[in-house]
Amino acid sequence: MTQGSLLYTDFLAACRAVCGEQFVITDTAEKQIFESEWRGRQKGDALAVVLPASTREVADIVRLCRDANVAIVPQGGNTGLVLGSIPTAPQTAIILSTRRLNRVRQLDSDGNTLIAEAGCTLAAIQQAAAEVNRLFPLSLASEGSCTIGGNLSTNAGGTAVLRYGNTRDLCLGLEVVTANGEILTQLHGLRKDNTGYDLKQWFIGAEGTLGIITAAVLKLYPQPRSRCTALLAVQSAEDALHILRLAGDQFGPALTTFELISRVCTDLVLQHIPGTRAVFAQPYPYQILLEISDFHPSAHTAAVWEDFQQNLIQANLLADGVLATSVAQADAFWKLRESISEAQAKAGRNLKHDIAVPVSRIPEFIKQTEHLLSSRCPGAQVVCFGHMGDGNLHFNVSTQAVDRQLTPDALNDEGVSRLIHDQVHVFGGSFSAEHGIGAMKRDDMLRYKSETALSLMRAVKQALDPAGMMNPGKIL
Template identity: 50%
Template sequence: MSHLSEAFIREIEAIVGPAGIERDPERMRSYLSDWRNAYRGLAALVIRPATTEEVAGVVRLCNEQQVALVPQGGNTGLCGGSIPDGSGCQVVLSLTRMTKFRQVDPANETITVEAGVILQSLQEAAAEAGRFFPLSLGAEGSCTVGGNLATNAGGTAVLRYGNMRDLTLGVEVVLPDGQIWNGLRGLRKDNTGYDLKHLFIGSEGTLGIITAAVLKLYPAVRSVTTAWVALPSASAAVELIGSIRALCGDRLTGFELMSRQSVDFVLRHVHGCRDPFGDAHPWYVLIELSDTQPEAPLNQLLEIGIGEALEKGWVIDAVVASSESQVAALWAMREGISEAQNHEGPSLKHDISVPVSCIPDFIETTDQRLRDRFPGVRIVTYGHVGDGNLHYNISKPVGADDARFKAQHEAIMQVIYDSTVSFSGSISAEHGIGQAKRDAARHYKDPLELELMRAIKTTLDPKGLMNPGKVL
C-alpha cells in the first residue's frame, strides 16, 4: 500500500497531468519487474512525465518530501537497475512519454533526442536523414536512449564506433534537487573544464536523470559483407581479428565469437536456424565489414583475409552471405543465443571483459576451474572479441535440479569473477551494476575508486534519493 499522502499525489498530478500518473496495481505491474522476471519490486506510484520541466518538477517535489525515485526507460536491462526495491515506498519515474526528436543537424552530424526515444526509432530517423546511428543490440526494438545512456550500452558495433559514451556529445540532466543542467552541446572540442556528461553516462540514474542527448551520426552504410567462420580455438579468433583488422582497417564493424555450446542451443531451440556447415566445430565467429561506398570490394577483402587465415590454420571453414536473407540468418544464429539458453533451464549470466590478448587464456582457465568444481555445467561463451567483452553464461548440467543449481550461483560467480580480475578484467562490460552486481563491485573494485564514487554520489545526491541501492 502506498505510503504517499493524497496531497503529495495531487501535487504530482498537477505537474504531470492525469496521463502522467499510474496508481492502478494491474497497470503498474509491468513497471515493477524486468523483462526476464528476474527482479521484482513494489512502488508507491508510477510517474510518467512528458517533458524535462515535468521531470524537474517531480524530482523537486520528491526531494522536498524525501521520496526515493527509480528512473526507468524500456526496462530491458539485465541487472535490475530500473526495478524498485520491495518496500513499496519508492516511486518509479518512467521516461517513455519523452519521445521528441528535437533536432537533426546533418552538417554537424548530430541528432538531439529525448530519453524515451526507442533505439530502433533513432536508427530509422538517422536513416531518413541519410545518416547512420551505429548502436545496435538485441533489445533495440524496445530499449530507450535514456536507458542506453544510463548503462553506457555497447552492442555489436563497439569495435568500430565505440559504446554509448563514445557516441554522445552532450546531455540534458535533471539533478537530484530538481535543477536542469543543459549540457546539450553538439561540440567535438570543448576544453572548458571537467567533462560533466561522463558523470551521468553509465551512472544508472544514481546521480541524476538524463532527459535528452546530442548523439553522433555517421555517413550511411552502403555496402555490407557478412561471413560465418569456423575456428579450431578461441586463440585462433584473436589471431584472426588482428589479421582482418590489419587488412580491412575500420571497415571491420563486427566480430562476434561463439562457442559450439552456444550454437548447439540455438540450433535446438530457435526456429528456422540451420548450421551453415555439415560438421560441428569448436568455435565460430561472425564477421561483418561495412563501407560508405556502394559496391565496395568487401567480399574480395574478406575472401583474401579468410584465405590467408586458412593457410595459417586459424580457420577451418567459412561461408560468405550472398543475400540479405542469408545475412539475417547468420545474425539470427548470434542473436538467438540468449533466448535459446533460456529453454535449457536456469542460466547464470555474466558480462565480463578482459584484454583481447587474454581472451583465450581466460576461457581455458575459467572453463577448467568451473568443470573441476561444478561437474557437468554447460558453459555458453559468446561476445564481442574486438572489445574484449564476453557473455560468459553457465547452464545447469543436463537433468540437474533447478533449485540446487541456482543455490550455487554465488560460488560459480566467485570463480568467474576471481578469474576475470586475475586477468585484469571487469566484472561488468556493458550491462552495468544495477542491484545484481552491487555487492560484487564492492568486493572487486579498488577501494579508492569506490571512495571517489561515493564522494561524487554524496555531493550530487546528499539525501540518497536517486535510484537507491543501485551501483553503490
Template identity: 50%
Template structure:
C-alpha cells in the same frame, strides 16, 4: 503519501500516475529475476515535468527509480519491495528534436526507442551505429545510463563514445542544458561522461545529442568456423590488418550456445558449427563499393584458411542472408532462456588473455559442478564476453541457482580480477553487482565514486542502492 500522489498528478496529469492495477511491466525486470513494488509509476512528457517530479519527491523524502525500456539485465531499473519508491518512466519522452546534417548529430529525448533513432537517421541518409538485440524496445536514455555496448563497439565505441551532449535533471530538480553537440569543449570537468554509465544515480538523462555517420557504401557479413579461441584471436588480428576501420563487428559464439539456438529455434539454419568449438561472425562496412568489400573479405578469409585459424567460412550473398546470420547470434540469449534459468555474466578481459581466461575458468567450473554447461558468446573484438553458466542436463535449474549462483559468481569474478578485467562490461552494475564492486575495484576508486554520489545526490533520492552504496 496521498499528498505526494496528488502533487504528482497535478504535474503530469491523473492518467500518467499509475498507483493501482497490474504494474508488472514496470515493477519486474526483463529477466524476471527482480520484482519490486512501486508507490506509483509516473510518466512525464517534458523535461520540466521531470524536474517538477524530482523536486516534489525530494521534498517528500521519496526516492526515485528512473526507467527507460526496462530491458536491463542487472536489476537497475525496477523499484525495491518497500512500496515507497516512485518509478519514473521516460517512455513518453520520445521525440526527435533535431537533426543537424552539417554537424552530423541528432538530438533525441531519453524515451526514444533505439530502433526508431536508427530508422530516423537512415531516412535522413545517415547511420546511427549503436546496435543491440533489444533495440526494438530499449531507449537511448537507458543505453546512456548503462553505457551500453552492442555489436559495433569495435568500430564506433560504446554509447558514451557516440554522445556529444546531454540534458539532465539533477537530484535537486534543476535542469542542466548541455546539448550543444560540440566535439571540443575543454572548460573543466566532463559532466557528460559523469552521467553516462551512472544508471540514474547522479541525475536523470532527459535528452541527448548523438553522433551520426555517413551510410556505408556496402556492408557484408561473413561466418567462419575456428578451431579454438586462440584461432579466433588470430583471425581478429588478420581482420584488423586486412579491413582496418571497415571491420565493424567481430562476434564469437561457442558450439553449445549455437546448439541451443538450433534446439529451440528449429527453423534456423546454423552453418558450420557442429564440427568446431567456436564460430565467428564478422561484419565489413565499406566506404567504397560492394566489390571492394567482397574482395577484401575474400582475401582475408583466404589468408585465414591458409594460416589455419579458419577451417571453413561463408559470406552472405545478400542482405537477407546477412540478417539471418545476425539473427542467429542475437537469438542465443533467448535460446538460453528457453533452456532454463541460468547464471549470466557480462565480463571484459584484454583480448589477448581471453583464451587463457576461458580455459582456466571452464576447468574450475567443471571441477566445482560436474556436467555444468557453458554458454560462451559475445563481442570478442572488444574483449567483452557473455560468459554464462547453465545447469547440468536434467538438473533442477532453480535449485542449481540456489545452490551454486554465489559460488559460480565468485569463481568467474575472481578469475576476471586475476586477468585484470572487469566484472561489468556493458550491462552496468545495478543492484545485482553493487555489493560485488568493492571486492574487485580499487578502494580509492570506490571512495571517489561515493564522494561523487554524495556531492550530486546528498539525500540519496536517485536510484539508491545501485552502482555504489554510501
C-alpha cells in the same frame, strides 16, 4: 510518508498538478508493469508512477520529491538486466518514467547530430537517422523498447562497439535534471569543448543515481555503402584472436563486428531454434561472425575479403569460411548468433556472466576457466559466446548435467559464479561489461572494486545527491 497519509495525498496532488491527473498512476494493477522486472524476476512497490511530458515537468517533480523526502527511480524502457529501474525498498520511491519524453527535437545531417529526448526508443532514433541517410550505430536486442535515456544511463554496448564504441562514445552532450531539481542543458553538439569538467561523463553510466537524463545530442555517421558478412570456422580461440588482429590490420575501421560462438552454442541453436541449419559440413570448436561495413563498393570489398580468407586458410588459421552472397544469407548468419540466448533458455536454466577481459587474454581466460570449472564442478557446461572484438564474453554456465550424487563436492551455482568472477578479477577483467550494476551486482562491487575506487564513487554520489534520493540502492 505512508500511503494514504495526508502528506502522501498532498504530494500526489502536487504531482498531478504538474503532470495531469492520468499521468500519476497509483492504481495497483496499472503500476505493476512499471514495477516489475521485465522477465518477471522481481517486483518493486512504488508510491506512484509519474510520467512527466517535458524536462520542466521532470524538474518540478524532482523538487516536489526533494521537499517531500521521496526517492526517485528513473525508468526508461525497463529492459535492463540488473534490477536498475525498479524500486528496492517498498513505498519510499516514485518511478519516474521518461516514456512521454519521446520527441526527436532536432536532426542536423550536415553536423551529423541528433537531439533526442530520453524516452525515445533506440529503434525510433535509428529510424530518424536513416530517414536522412545517416546511421546511429547503437544496436541491441531490445532496441524496439529500450530508450536512449536508459542506454546512456547504463552506457549500453551492443554489436557494433568494435567500430563505433559504447553509448558513451556516441554522445556529444546531455540535458539533465539534477538531484536538486535544476536543469543542466548542454545540447549544442560540439565535437570539441574543453571548458571545465565534462559534466556529461558523470551522468552517463550512472544508472540514474546522480540525476535524470532528459535529452541527449547523439553522433550520427554516414551510412556505409557496402556490408560483407562472413561466418568463419576455427579450431581454437587462439586462432580467432590471430584472425581478429589480421582482420583489423587488413580492414581498419571497416571491421565492424567480430563475434565468437563456441560449438556448444551452435549445437544449442541448431537443436532448439526452428529454421536454423548448419553452415559447415562438420562442427568446429568455434565460429566467428564477422562483418565489414565499408565505403567502397561491395564487389571491391568482397574481392579483398576472398583474398584475405585464402591467406588465412593457407596460414592454417581458418578451417573454413563462407561470405554471405545475399542479404538473406547474412541474416541467417546473424540469426545463428542472435538466437543463442533463446536456445539457452529453451535448453533450461543457466548462470549468466557478462564479463570482459583484455582482448588479447581471451583464449587464455577461456582455457583456464573451463579447466577450473571441469575440475571444481564436473558436468557443468560452458556456453561461451560474445563480442570478442571488445573482449566481452557471455560466459554462461549450465549446471543441469552436474550429477550431485556422483560429485557431492561440486560447487553449487553460487560457487560457480564466484569462481568465474574470481577468474575475471585475476585477469584484470570486469564482472559487468555491458549490463551495469543496478541492485543485482552491488555485492560484486564491494568484492571486486578497490576501496579507493568505491570511496571516490561515494564522495561524488554524496556531492551530487546529498539526500540520496536518486535511484537509491543502485550501484552503491
